[in-house]
Amino acid sequence: MAQYLILIYENEAAYADVSPDMWQTMMQLHGRFMEQVTEKGARIVSSGALEPTSTATSIRSDIVTDGPFVETKEALGGYYLIDANDLDHALDVAKLCPAPNGGVEVRPIMDTSGGA
Amino acid sequence: MTDSLVDETEVQRAVADAHRREWAFVLAATVRVTGDLDIAEECVQDAYVTALDAWLRRGIPERPGAWLTTAARNRALDLLRRDRTLRTKLPLLVEPPGPVDEGLGGVSGEDEDVIPDDRLRLVFTCCHPALAREAQVALTLRLLCGLSTSEIARAFLVTEPTMAARVTRAKKKITAARIAYRVPPAAELPDRLDAVLTVVHLLYTTGHTAPIGGALVRHDLLERSFDLARMLRILMPDEREVAGLLALMLLTDARRGTRTGPEGRLLLLADQDRTGWDGGAIAEGSALVFVALRGGRVGRFAIQAAIAALHAEAPSYEETDWPQILGLYGELLRVWPSPVVALNRAVALCMVNGPAAALAEVDALEADGRLSGYRYLPATRADLLRRLGRTREAVAAYRVALDLCDNETERAFLTARIAEANAPGTGTPA
Numbered sequence: 001m002a003q004y005l006i007l008i009y010e011n012e013a014a015y016a017d018v019s020p021d022m023w024q025t026m027m028q029l030h031g032r033f034m035e036q037v038t039e040k041g042a043r044i045v046s047s048g049a050l051e052p053t054s055t056a057t058s059i060r061s062d063i064v065t066d067g068p069f070v071e072t073k074e075a076l077g078g079y080y081l082i083d084a085n086d087l088d089h090a091l092d093v094a095k096l097c098p099a100p101n102g103g104v105e106v107r108p109i110m111d112t113s114g115g116a
Numbered sequence: 117m118t119d120s121l122v123d124e125t126e127v128q129r130a131v132a133d134a135h136r137r138e139w140a141f142v143l144a145a146t147v148r149v150t151g152d153l154d155i156a157e158e159c160v161q162d163a164y165v166t167a168l169d170a171w172l173r174r175g176i177p178e179r180p181g182a183w184l185t186t187a188a189r190n191r192a193l194d195l196l197r198r199d200r201t202l203r204t205k206l207p208l209l210v211e212p213p214g215p216v217d218e219g220l221g222g223v224s225g226e227d228e229d230v231i232p233d234d235r236l237r238l239v240f241t242c243c244h245p246a247l248a249r250e251a252q253v254a255l256t257l258r259l260l261c262g263l264s265t266s267e268i269a270r271a272f273l274v275t276e277p278t279m280a281a282r283v284t285r286a287k288k289k290i291t292a293a294r295i296a297y298r299v300p301p302a303a304e305l306p307d308r309l310d311a312v313l314t315v316v317h318l319l320y321t322t323g324h325t326a327p328i329g330g331a332l333v334r335h336d337l338l339e340r341s342f343d344l345a346r347m348l349r350i351l352m353p354d355e356r357e358v359a360g361l362l363a364l365m366l367l368t369d370a371r372r373g374t375r376t377g378p379e380g381r382l383l384l385l386a387d388q389d390r391t392g393w394d395g396g397a398i399a400e401g402s403a404l405v406f407v408a409l410r411g412g413r414v415g416r417f418a419i420q421a422a423i424a425a426l427h428a429e430a431p432s433y434e435e436t437d438w439p440q441i442l443g444l445y446g447e448l449l450r451v452w453p454s455p456v457v458a459l460n461r462a463v464a465l466c467m468v469n470g471p472a473a474a475l476a477e478v479d480a481l482e483a484d485g486r487l488s489g490y491r492y493l494p495a496t497r498a499d500l501l502r503r504l505g506r507t508r509e510a511v512a513a514y515r516v517a518l519d520l521c522d523n524e525t526e527r528a529f530l531t532a533r534i535a536e537a538n539a540p541g542t543g544t545p546a
Binding site: 002085086087088091108110 | 293
């Protein structure tokens, strides 16, 4: 097993004034996704949805500034850290991850145990 | 070396031959032992060096591939025993043989058990969709064809450090992201196979018309692409798209000798001497088209091969079965909605319904914008305008094509077309 981080990038504008119904639907989609991860034989180690980038604070050489580190149209909005067998397995899972206003990026977590 | 069993040149030839034909097999089987691409490459390289001396002293083995595999694997086991740190490296993910591998039957070594044929695993690892296309191409040439980094760099006209960095980056991703060393399951096979066939076809087309430079053809890439296509055909006899790709390459290549005239001038299909086409390649290709088209949903390589077969079998350009070619392009556009296919369809449409109908399609494609910068669009447009007698516009379009073209042979062709159109008596000067 290896760990992969699924990063959800979406257009924040789409969530700016989302209706309670729409929000409910999104929550259901993510709930269903979490079930599917288990059905696929992978495991969610941790996950989280992020507050919008307007709430972000960045620090560069001790200087604190308002806003995200990088301004992009599609911003990081949430993540899943999963256990999967290999990249194909992780991609198989990530394809199911809801991201209707953008997409996801899959990154392997570095194995730092092998040292010397 | 008077008492040697074989002479030196014979051994050198045998080793070179084994390098060309057995490299992929030997490397693929060694990767299973090392779990690391770099160490495997090193061991296989050593095995070939050892072979030069050993075969000179003891004679050329009956099965060079098995001999080399045993030598490379022994070297790998030796390395792993001596250097424990090698084993702590992240291992490549080698899955136990699945049902796909079982049926393939490997080569029996001298006193060894059957060596599994892992070449397909290597193919699918090199062409994994998580790798950039150019990395897939570089890895395929390096790991399956055994080409050195400098040879690959030369073939793609980039510097050696650039190519070396590309190969290293790709190998690192395979290990760090854990791209498994395996043949994909049946559900994923069509998509994954398409990526493999695309790489082989790209090698062929790059060899067939070099994008830059003086020579139209690069024979090294052509030969390697045929080696790969024939290898896939043997390893996956039931995959009809593999038959389709080999057929397409054979049928296209059958006309290679007649593509240029005596002074290296480019000749269009209409002007080529059909008696100079390779009848053997056409016969083999046409037979494969039947295999590729048999039953079920037909793939894009099979349809392209069918079109190439109609061209190859036609007695002349005019007597070509254009209506059927037009129909096949329509079919191709359905399974592979690419603007390049739409452009080719327009050429067939010109032969069936005339240049005006075709020009309307080409203009629509130009407006669509996806082919901007593609030199064959203005070249096709120019030819249609020329046929319609709109010389001034034709010359302008030829000039656009010329600006986009870096191959000297093709540039000479376009320049000649502009001169022809501008010549007195053939139309209004531009």
